[in-house]
Amino acid sequence: MFEKYRVGVDIGGTNVKIALVDKKGEILFSKTVPTRAEMGYEYTVGNIKQSIKELLEEAKIEKNSIEGIGFGFPGQIDCDLGIVRILPNIPGWINVPIADIMQKEFSVPVRVDNDVRCAALAELNYGAGSGCKNLICITIGTGIGSGLIVNGKLVRGASNAAGEIGHIKLSLHHGPICGCGDTGCMEAYASGPAIVAMAKDYVAGGKSTKFREIAGSVDAITPAIVAQAANEGDVVAKRIFQVMGEYIGTGLASVVNLLNPEKIVIGGGVADAGDILMEPLKAALKNRAMPIQGSAVEVVPAQLGNTAGVIGASLLIDN
Numbered sequence: 001m002f003e004k005y006r007v008g009v010d011i012g013g014t015n016v017k018i019a020l021v022d023k024k025g026e027i028l029f030s031k032t033v034p035t036r037a038e039m040g041y042e043y044t045v046g047n048i049k050q051s052i053k054e055l056l057e058e059a060k061i062e063k064n065s066i067e068g069i070g071f072g073f074p075g076q077i078d079c080d081l082g083i084v085r086i087l088p089n090i091p092g093w094i095n096v097p098i099a100d101i102m103q104k105e106f107s108v109p110v111r112v113d114n115d116v117r118c119a120a121l122a123e124l125n126y127g128a129g130s131g132c133k134n135l136i137c138i139t140i141g142t143g144i145g146s147g148l149i150v151n152g153k154l155v156r157g158a159s160n161a162a163g164e165i166g167h168i169k170l171s172l173h174h175g176p177i178c179g180c181g182d183t184g185c186m187e188a189y190a191s192g193p194a195i196v197a198m199a200k201d202y203v204a205g206g207k208s209t210k211f212r213e214i215a216g217s218v219d220a221i222t223p224a225i226v227a228q229a230a231n232e233g234d235v236v237a238k239r240i241f242q243v244m245g246e247y248i249g250t251g252l253a254s255v256v257n258l259l260n261p262e263k264i265v266i267g268g269g270v271a272d273a274g275d276i277l278m279e280p281l282k283a284a285l286k287n288r289a290m291p292i293q294g295s296a297v298e299v300v301p302a303q304l305g306n307t308a309g310v311i312g313a314s315l316l317i318d319n
Contacts, residue, residue, distance in 0.1 A: 004067040005059075006317060007052055010115060010309030011035065011073045013089045016044065017306070018051045020059055021314035025126040027307060029059050037090045045098070049105055068109040069102055070316035072118035072309045079160045082112045088179075089142075111316035116163065117154055118312030119302070120147025121319055123265045126311060127303040134261040137302070138165055139268035140248065140277075143179070144187045150259060154319050166191070168251045186251035190244045192223045192270050198240050199226050210234035227273035241276040248277075249284025256289045256297050267302030274301075 005028070010017040012035060019030040031054065033047045056063060075087035082099020099110040120129075120137035129135040135149040144166030148155040155162045166187030167180055176194070178185035188194060199221050203212050211229035215221045230237035252264060264285075271277065282299050289297070304311060 003065065005061065005065055006314035007055070007066060007069040008118075008310035008312070008314035009048060009069065009071045010118070010313055011044075011071065011087075011090070012115075012309075013037065013074070016048060016051075017310050018048060018055065019307075019310040019314070020055050020061075021311055025122070025311050025315075027310065029055050030310065031055060035090065037092060041092045041096050045101060049102075052106070063106065066106065066108050068111065068314075068317035069106060070118070070313035071098060071102075071110070071112045072115035072313040072316075073112065074115045077112050077114055077160055079111070079113050079156055082110060084112065109317060111319075113156075113313075113316055114145070114147070114160075114163070115309055116145035117147035117156070118316065119267065119304070119308040120149055120265075120312065121154060121315045122304050122308040122312035123267075123302055124149050125315060127308065128265045128300045129263055132262045134259065135263050135265065136165075136252075136255060136259065136261050137265045137267070138252075139302075140191065140266065140270040141268040142192050144191055144248070144268075146255075148259065149261075165251065165255060168254055170247060170251060186247060190247035190251075195223045195226055195240060195244060195270065196221055198243070199237070202236055202240075207236070209236045211237050223270050224272070227270075227276065230273070230276045238276060241273060242280045244270075245277050245280030245282075246284045249281040249286075250288050252281070252285050253288035253294070256285065256293045260293045261297055264297060264299045265302050266299065267305070267308065271301065 006021050008019050008021050015032050016035050017032050019027045031051045076085040084093045084096040084098055087093040099112050102110045116139050123129040123137050133152045138146040146163040146165040148163050167185045169184040170186055171184035175184040176188040178188035203218050211226045215225050226237045230241050
């Protein structure tokens, strides 16, 4: 009996990662190709098809050794029908029947889901969430998204839209306007753009700070630069991450009270800041969650990094 493999595909705004994954979650071969959204989704799909064929050739395995292909997308997905509804940051992907397109090409099952849910599956099976039954995996970057595992199962919700942790409300009537159009969302208070906005507000007040010096200009300030300044001892940058951690920890307290998870796994670009974010986040969560639920949960950094998307996508065949 020959060994079976899966293909995981992680679609990003800039690049698409494609990997051949074995039953142990190990990436055997991988490729990265540009998304080139301006060329239309057909161009990207064509590149993915070609890359999968090249991976099979490189690995010297036959097409019938592939038992399925999984896709993770940064947007709204109809998992049941295998359709990409819309990708907010990748123009042109509207109601694209990607599962049907790829099934016709490769004659294997194709599953499609949100990229953060894919990351949650990967961390649950092979990463920081191994051994857990109830797990929240969140990514903090341009936005804040999550994958929810309850009683060992991925939670998708009635319309495949569960897990919008970034849109938990932290205020009733006021607060910054979120990309969703509402006010008071955690994502508007504590995502990558929120860090940059807070840093720029400080500089606009005429103050000098290390992150302004590192960036060279106000427009060049990024979350990573603010984090670098904080880790080098800049008091304003440290305060920004203190506030961000408090916002996120407070938002997560509501989730912990509701779902009572064993672990919260935190990844994404902003989370790379490390303890300057995680320590105030953990403190706020402990202070704001109910005692029983709060004492049961452990907050840990994600382990799989940039490989979580493709590994998790390959696991969609069973989930």
